Amino acid sequence: xxxxxxxxxxxxxxVGTGVLQIIQDHQxxxxxxxxxxxxxKKILVSNLEKKRDxxxxxxxxxxxxxxxxxxxxxxxxVEVMGGIDDAKSYIRHALENRxxxxxxxxxxxxxxxxxxxxxADKQDCDLFYEASVAGGIPILRTLxxxxxxxxxxxxxxxxxxxxxxILTKMSKEGRVYNEVLKEAQALGYAEADPxxxxxxxxxxxxxxxxxxxxxxxxxxxxxxxxxGITDVTSEDLSYGDQLGYTMKLVGIANRCEDKVxxxxxxxxxxHDHPLAGVDDEYNAVYVYGEAVGETMFYGAGAGQLPTATAxxxxxxxxxxxxxxxxxxxxxxxxxxDKKLKKDEEIFSKYFLRIHAKDVPGxxxxxxxxxDEYGVSLEKILQVxxxxxxxxxxxxxxxxxxxxxxxxxxxxxxxxxxxVEVKSSYRVEGEIKK
Amino acid sequence: xxxxxxxxxxxxxxVGTGVLQIIQDHQxxxxxxxxxxxxxKKILVSNLEKKRDxxxxxxxxxxxxxxxxxxxxxxxxVEVMGGIDDAKSYIRHALENRxxxxxxxxxxxxxxxxxxxxxADKQDCDLFYEASVAGGIPILRTLxxxxxxxxxxxxxxxxxxxxxxILTKMSKEGRVYNEVLKEAQALGYAEADPxxxxxxxxxxxxxxxxxxxxxxxxxxxxxxxxxGITDVTSEDLSYGDQLGYTMKLVGIANRCEDKVxxxxxxxxxxHDHPLAGVDDEYNAVYVYGEAVGETMFYGAGAGQLPTATAxxxxxxxxxxxxxxxxxxxxxxxxxxDKKLKKDEEIFSKYFLRIHAKDVPGxxxxxxxxxDEYGVSLEKILQVxxxxxxxxxxxxxxxxxxxxxxxxxxxxxxxxxxxVEVKSSYRVEGEIKK
Numbered sequence: 001x002x003x004x005x006x007x008x009x010x011x012x013x014x015v016g017t018g019v020l021q022i023i024q025d026h027q028x029x030x031x032x033x034x035x036x037x038x039x040x041k042k043i044l045v046s047n048l049e050k051k052r053d054x055x056x057x058x059x060x061x062x063x064x065x066x067x068x069x070x071x072x073x074x075x076x077x078v079e080v081m082g083g084i085d086d087a088k089s090y091i092r093h094a095l096e097n098r099x100x101x102x103x104x105x106x107x108x109x110x111x112x113x114x115x116x117x118x119x120a121d122k123q124d125c126d127l128f129y130e131a132s133v134a135g136g137i138p139i140l141r142t143l144x145x146x147x148x149x150x151x152x153x154x155x156x157x158x159x160x161x162x163x164x165x166i167l168t169k170m171s172k173e174g175r176v177y178n179e180v181l182k183e184a185q186a187l188g189y190a191e192a193d194p195x196x197x198x199x200x201x202x203x204x205x206x207x208x209x210x211x212x213x214x215x216x217x218x219x220x221x222x223x224x225x226x227x228g229i230t231d232v233t234s235e236d237l238s239y240g241d242q243l244g245y246t247m248k249l250v251g252i253a254n255r256c257e258d259k260v261x262x263x264x265x266x267x268x269x270x271h272d273h274p275l276a277g278v279d280d281e282y283n284a285v286y287v288y289g290e291a292v293g294e295t296m297f298y299g300a301g302a303g304q305l306p307t308a309t310a311x312x313x314x315x316x317x318x319x320x321x322x323x324x325x326x327x328x329x330x331x332x333x334x335x336x337d338k339k340l341k342k343d344e345e346i347f348s349k350y351f352l353r354i355h356a357k358d359v360p361g362x363x364x365x366x367x368x369x370x371d372e373y374g375v376s377l378e379k380i381l382q383v384x385x386x387x388x389x390x391x392x393x394x395x396x397x398x399x400x401x402x403x404x405x406x407x408x409x410x411x412x413x414x415x416x417x418x419v420e421v422k423s424s425y426r427v428e429g430e431i432k433k
Numbered sequence: 434x435x436x437x438x439x440x441x442x443x444x445x446x447x448v449g450t451g452v453l454q455i456i457q458d459h460q461x462x463x464x465x466x467x468x469x470x471x472x473x474k475k476i477l478v479s480n481l482e483k484k485r486d487x488x489x490x491x492x493x494x495x496x497x498x499x500x501x502x503x504x505x506x507x508x509x510x511v512e513v514m515g516g517i518d519d520a521k522s523y524i525r526h527a528l529e530n531r532x533x534x535x536x537x538x539x540x541x542x543x544x545x546x547x548x549x550x551x552x553a554d555k556q557d558c559d560l561f562y563e564a565s566v567a568g569g570i571p572i573l574r575t576l577x578x579x580x581x582x583x584x585x586x587x588x589x590x591x592x593x594x595x596x597x598x599i600l601t602k603m604s605k606e607g608r609v610y611n612e613v614l615k616e617a618q619a620l621g622y623a624e625a626d627p628x629x630x631x632x633x634x635x636x637x638x639x640x641x642x643x644x645x646x647x648x649x650x651x652x653x654x655x656x657x658x659x660x661g662i663t664d665v666t667s668e669d670l671s672y673g674d675q676l677g678y679t680m681k682l683v684g685i686a687n688r689c690e691d692k693v694x695x696x697x698x699x700x701x702x703x704h705d706h707p708l709a710g711v712d713d714e715y716n717a718v719y720v721y722g723e724a725v726g727e728t729m730f731y732g733a734g735a736g737q738l739p740t741a742t743a744x745x746x747x748x749x750x751x752x753x754x755x756x757x758x759x760x761x762x763x764x765x766x767x768x769x770d771k772k773l774k775k776d777e778e779i780f781s782k783y784f785l786r787i788h789a790k791d792v793p794g795x796x797x798x799x800x801x802x803x804d805e806y807g808v809s810l811e812k813i814l815q816v817x818x819x820x821x822x823x824x825x826x827x828x829x830x831x832x833x834x835x836x837x838x839x840x841x842x843x844x845x846x847x848x849x850x851x852v853e854v855k856s857s858y859r860v861e862g863e864i865k866k
Contacts, residue, residue: 034759035759138575150742272712273710277707278707291741292732292733292738293732293733293736294715295569295570295730295732295733296729296730296731297729298707298728299727299728300725303726306724309724323759324753329468
C-alpha cells in the first residue's frame with residue numbers, strides 16, 4: 001500500500017481553492033482516518049500568474065489537462081471547473097485511464113450523469129457528486145448509505161436558494177416579484193440573467209439527480225415537468241397564507257409501485273410541514289422512506305466552504321474505497337427501468353384562484369363542472385371585487401388526477417360565469433409517502 | 434481476507450429483531466458494499482423458547498453471553514439489550530477480547546461512554562453508537578464525518594419525542610399538561626413512569642453525547658443543567674406565541690473560544706427558527722458550524738426500523754474499517770480538556786412572566802432593579818388581571834448573564850410591587866453560532 005494518495009484538481013476558482021485549503025488544514029486528521037496522506041499533485045488553471053488566496057507550491061499549477069489526466073501517479077481527479085463540454089471530456093478521459101472522479105457539477109450530472117456513471121462502473125471507478133445538490137447537506141450520501149436498507153417513496157426539495165429567497169421576501173414582506181428579484185440581484189443572491197433559477201431549471205437538474213439515486217431509475221432533465229416562479233403574485237401568497245399554506249418552489253419526486261413522477265413548481269405546503277419553515281436562501285430535502293418515515297435535511301445550498309466540505313467528504317470516501325479495494329462498487333447504476341406516470345396517474349390537491357361574475361348561479365355552474373370530472377372541494381374562500389360586480393373565488397380541491405384537473409381548467413375558460421382563471425398551484429405535503 | 438464477517442447480537446427485542454431482519458433482507462447489497470458476507474452467528478436471548486417474528490436458525494440463539502463474548506470467530510458485538518450494568522460488563526468483555534462494538538444504549542453511553550471509548554481506543558477497536566441519539570437521524574456520523582473539517586460552535590436538539598408530543602399538543606390545542614400527558618400514556622407515546630422524559634433526563638443524556646462528540650470534550654450527565662417541562666403552563670405557551678415564540682424542550686450545547694455550556698430546558702424559539710416547526714413526536718438536531726453555517730437534521734427519534742437502520746449503518750462502518758485496517762482510528766477520544774462556562778459567562782435572552790400590583794410606580798420599581806443588574810428589555814406585554822387590581826407583565830430581555838438574571842429573579846420576590854414570579858424561560862435561537 002502506498003504512503004500517499006495523489007489528487008488532481010480540475011479548476012481553481014472559489015470551490016477549488018476551498019478544497020485545497022481544507023486538505024491543507026486537515027492533513028493529520030485525513031491521514032489518521034485513511035491510513036495514508038493526501039497530496040494535491042496538480043491543479044489545472046487557466047492563468048498561471050494569477051494571485052491565489054491559498055499556498056501553492058511551484059510546479060503545482062498547470063494549464064495542460066493531460067498533465068493530470070495522463071499522470072499514472074494521480075489516483076483521483078476532482079472536477080470543480082464547471083461547464084459541460086470540457087468537463088465531460090476530461091472526466092471521460094480520467095475514467096478511461098481508471099482514475100476515480102469527484103465532481104460538483106450538477107449541470108453535467110443532470111444531463112450526462114447516466115453515461116458517465118456507466119463508464120465509471122465499467123472501469124471499476126468511483127464517481128461521486130455530493131456537492132452537486134445542496135452543498136451544505138450530505139443528502140446523496142444519506143440516500144445511498146444511511147437509507148440503504150430502506151425504500152424511498154417520496155422526495156420533496158427546496159433546492160434553489162435564489163428562488164427561496166425571493167418567495168420568502170415576497171411572502172413575509174408582502175412585496176412583488178420584480179422588486180425582490182432586483183434586490184436579490186443587487187445583493188448577489190441572484191445572477192444578472194436569473195433564468196435558470198427563476199424558471200426552475202436549476203431545481204429540475206437537482207431533483208432529477210435526487211430522483212435517479214433515490215428511486216434507482218435513470219431520470220433525466222427531460223422527465224421533469226418544470227414551472228418557475230415568475231408568475232407568482234402577492235395575492236396568491238396572501239390567499240395561500242389565509243388558507244394555511246406557504247408557497248415554495250418545490251422539486252417533487254414521487255414513487256408509487258414501480259412508477260414515478262418528477263416535477264418542479266411553485267407549490268403550497270401546509271404551514272406545519274417541515275419545508276414551510278425553510279426560509280431565505282436555505283435549502284432542504286424532505287425524504288419519506290418506508291422504514292425511517294419522515295426525515296428532512298436542512299442547510300446552506302451553496303457557498304465556498306459548504307461546497308468544498310462536500311467535495312472533500314467525497315474524496316475521503318473514494319480513498320477509503322481504494323484501500324478497501326471496493327472502488328466502483330458504490331457507483332449506483334439505476335436498477336429499475338424508467339416508468340413515468342401518465343397524467344391520469346398523477347394525483348394531487350390544487351389551489352385555484354378565479355375571477356367570476358358575482359351573479360346567482362355562478363357557484364352551481366362551477367360545481368357542476370367540477371362534479372363532472374370528479375373534482376371535489378376541500379376549502380372555499382370568496383371575496384367581492386369591484387363593488388360586488390366580480391367575485392374572487394379561491395378553491396382548494398381534494399386529490400384529483402392531473403388529467404382531470406387540467407381538463408377542468410380548460411373548460412373553466414369556456415364557462416359564462418368565469419371572467420378569468422388567475423392562478424393555479426399544486427398543494428403538497430398533506431399526504432405522506 | 435475472510436469471506437464473511439461474524440456478528441454477535443446481545444439482546445433480541447424490538448430493535449434486535451429489526452437488525453436481524455435488515456441484515457437478512459439486504460445480504461446481497463451488504464456483500465456488494467463490503468466485499469464480504471455478513472453473518473449473524475449468535476444471538477443472546479433470555480428465553481430460548483419464545484416465538485420470534487423473524488427467521489432464526491437452530492443453534493443461533495443462546496442464553497450464555499460467553500458464547501458470544503469469548504468466540505474468537507465473532508468480529509463484532511451488537512448490544513441492543515439496554516440497561517446499564519450487564520450491558521457495560523459485556524461491552525468491556527467484548528472490547529477486552531478485541532471485538533468491535535455497536536450499541537444503541539444512550540443511558541450507558543451518557544454515563545460510561547468515556548471509559549468505554551478509552552478502552553476501545555486502547556484495544557484498537559471501534560465503538561459506534563449512532564442509534565443512541567435520534568434513531569432516524571444520522572447525526573453522530575454527520576458530526577464525525579460530514580462536518581469533520583469544520584468547527585462546531587452550537588448545537589440545539591429536540592431529542593425527546595414524548596415531551597415534544599406533549600408541548601405540541603398543549604401549544605396547538607390549548608390543552609393543559611396533565612391531560613395531554615395522560616393521553617400520551619394511553620397512546621403509548623409516554624411511559625407509565627414518565628419521569629426520565631418529562632424531567633429532561635433523557636434529553637440530557639443525548640445532549641451530553643452530542644456535546645462530547647461535537648466539541649471533542651468529555652461532557653457527562655452531571656455537566657448538563659437540566660429542567661423539565663412539568664411546570665410549563667398554557668399561559669406561558671400562549672403569551673410566548675403572542676410574542677413570536679414556540680416552546681420546545683431544547684438541549685443546548687454552546688461553545689465560545691474553549692469554554693462550553695450544556696443544558697436542557699423548555700425554551701422559547703422564534704416561530705421562524707427551523708426547530709419551531711418540529712412537531713409531535715419528531716426529533717431534530719440543529720448544528721451551527723463555522724464552515725457549513727446552519728444545518729438541521731429532522732426525523733423520527735425512535736421506533737424499531739429507524740433505530741435498527743442506524744445500528745446496521747454502524748455495523749457496515751465497522752466492517753468497512755476492518756477491511757481497511759483502520760479500526761479504532763475513528764473512535765473519538767475527546768481532544769480538549771473540559772472547561773465549563775461559569776454563570777457569569779453564560780449569556781442568553783429570557784422570557785419572564787410576573788404578577789404585579791397595578792399601581793403607579795410598579796414599572797419604575799421593576800426597571801430600576803433591572804437597570805441595576807444590566808438587564809435591558811426587548812419586549813413588554815402588560816395585561817390587567819382581577820378587575821385591574823393586578824397586572825400580568827410579560828417581559829423579554831436582551832442578552833444577559835445567567836448570574837445577573839438569576840440575581841434579579843431572586844430580588845424580584847423582595848420587591849413590594851411584585852406579587853408572584855409566575856414563570857421564566859430561556860429565549861434561544863435568535864443569535865446564531
